[in-house]
Amino acid sequence: MLTVERISKVFGEAESGYSALKDISLGIRDGEFLCLLGPSGCGKTTLLNIMAGFDAATFGRAALHGRTISAPNRERMMFFQDAGSALFPWQTVEQNVRCGLKLQKVRGSEQDRRVDYYLGMVGLAQHRDKYPSQLSGGMRQRLQIARALAVEPQILLMDEPFAALDALTRRKMHAFLLDIWQRTKKTVVFVTHDISESILMADRIAVMTSGPNARIQDIIEVDLARPRDPAIPMFGELYGRVEALLDQETALMSQEA
Amino acid sequence: MVVVSGSSLSPTAAPGSGETVWARLKRSKRVRLLRAPTLVVVSLIIFFGSWQILSYYLLNPYLIPPPSRVFATAIPMIRSGEFFRDIGISLLRVLIGFSLGSLAAIVVGVIMGRIRLINELLDPIIEVLRYLSPTAMIPIAVIWFGIGEQSKYFLIFWGTFFFVLINTVAGVIRTPVARQRAAQCLGANQLEIFLIVIIPSAIPYIITGMRVAMASSFMSIIPAEMLAAQSGLGHLLQVSGMLAQTDRIFVALAAISLLGFATDRLFRWLVHRTLNRYMAFVSVS
Numbered sequence: 388m389l390t391v392e393r394i395s396k397v398f399g400e401a402e403s404g405y406s407a408l409k410d411i412s413l414g415i416r417d418g419e420f421l422c423l424l425g426p427s428g429c430g431k432t433t434l435l436n437i438m439a440g441f442d443a444a445t446f447g448r449a450a451l452h453g454r455t456i457s458a459p460n461r462e463r464m465m466f467f468q469d470a471g472s473a474l475f476p477w478q479t480v481e482q483n484v485r486c487g488l489k490l491q492k493v494r495g496s497e498q499d500r501r502v503d504y505y506l507g508m509v510g511l512a513q514h515r516d517k518y519p520s521q522l523s524g525g526m527r528q529r530l531q532i533a534r535a536l537a538v539e540p541q542i543l544l545m546d547e548p549f550a551a552l553d554a555l556t557r558r559k560m561h562a563f564l565l566d567i568w569q570r571t572k573k574t575v576v577f578v579t580h581d582i583s584e585s586i587l588m589a590d591r592i593a594v595m596t597s598g599p600n601a602r603i604q605d606i607i608e609v610d611l612a613r614p615r616d617p618a619i620p621m622f623g624e625l626y627g628r629v630e631a632l633l634d635q636e637t638a639l640m641s642q643e644a
Numbered sequence: 645m646v647v648v649s650g651s652s653l654s655p656t657a658a659p660g661s662g663e664t665v666w667a668r669l670k671r672s673k674r675v676r677l678l679r680a681p682t683l684v685v686v687s688l689i690i691f692f693g694s695w696q697i698l699s700y701y702l703l704n705p706y707l708i709p710p711p712s713r714v715f716a717t718a719i720p721m722i723r724s725g726e727f728f729r730d731i732g733i734s735l736l737r738v739l740i741g742f743s744l745g746s747l748a749a750i751v752v753g754v755i756m757g758r759i760r761l762i763n764e765l766l767d768p769i770i771e772v773l774r775y776l777s778p779t780a781m782i783p784i785a786v787i788w789f790g791i792g793e794q795s796k797y798f799l800i801f802w803g804t805f806f807f808v809l810i811n812t813v814a815g816v817i818r819t820p821v822a823r824q825r826a827a828q829c830l831g832a833n834q835l836e837i838f839l840i841v842i843i844p845s846a847i848p849y850i851i852t853g854m855r856v857a858m859a860s861s862f863m864s865i866i867p868a869e870m871l872a873a874q875s876g877l878g879h880l881l882q883v884s885g886m887l888a889q890t891d892r893i894f895v896a897l898a899a900i901s902l903l904g905f906a907t908d909r910l911f912r913w914l915v916h917r918t919l920n921r922y923m924a925f926v927s928v929s
Contacts, residue, residue, distance in 0.1 A: 472820035473826045
């Protein structure tokens, strides 16, 4: 269980700085697919960075199974939107996947097994000797996924990973990620600003307000059977509910302004 | 239109396509492969041809010696060994200064890139000193080191150092944060991140800096050798100038051009052979 306990984050001085997050609490169940949904600049990435251990909360804490998160660890693997930046362009597909295993001091034969297994899972086995520059955008994201899964984390933290892909590739990646998630049973925390994407993928959607002082407005349960069909009425209802929440917040903000 | 059977090297026209012999020829693989080298040769022929004609018939062959005379002047210089000796000396001075300058710049640059305090302390001085060209430093270099080899090494070192330094710092600082963080998640400690993420990411910037620094070094060595040396291509240039021997001047100019060109090509080839996989810039997917 990954818990977010009354987290506030202020950049700069305590009084005069920018308060990105205000008193956020959240409990993420093991094996759950949770979306953090909100407009750009609302602090979703900040919250994700705290969960990953790159940043510390100013108040409150994030914890995994009760242990405070204070540093990055392979248990909580972060994904980045720009796969080209996150991957190692001077290494082949295989070497990229192997890199994490070497750092974790995994034994040679086990390294080989995992490299083969995860490259196979993401469908890049026949491209193992290629370099990232020779892959398409979708393939690079798949490579990032393989590299991350190879060290067998518990939690996948994904920061709008498909936002930079074209719409058709993104659809394929949705199906692909859901398949991987169901096979590996990891916990996924997925940041997005796309309402449809969140309803398509998530068990629960944490709808956030925009910054400053961002907080979680509401957590919506998505009780639809998988695979999910955007055409069914329930999907549209949920979309409307989420949209209403976001609009409500926008109206409140313009009232205050 | 003539229909002739052929291979991909000389393709056939589809019957009734109305394709001319010329268009079919442009399609052929042999023509495509030979296009670039042929154009280079043609360009050189036009250049030297015009030069020869202009000097011989239109302009003063003393002011602008034709290529034939330049070549004829070069032959005894090559035979006596003085030509290659001068080239060798200039080249050696550049290589030594360049290697030392690059090495020092990479070490300092990496440290500056990683340790913010050192960057903030050194940057103001560097920002000012970088405007001192090697030529500007000739007088003080002669006073410090005399007119022997050391002053030349120093001058080339000086020019190379600032350029490669600035590029190195940029390369280190520009290592994508995502890459460093990904490495952290995968289990790398600070030293490992430095060695396996930051340094490789900086290599393209460093190499680009080195390549330009080398070109600049060939330009810097000439004034140094003109003013403060007794050997080398710059010296040859200066002596020929004093004696108004335009043909020998042109020999020296040609040598400088070819030397710079050849070294650059060699450098690029070496980089391609050894560091090619580091040179890929992969940004937004």
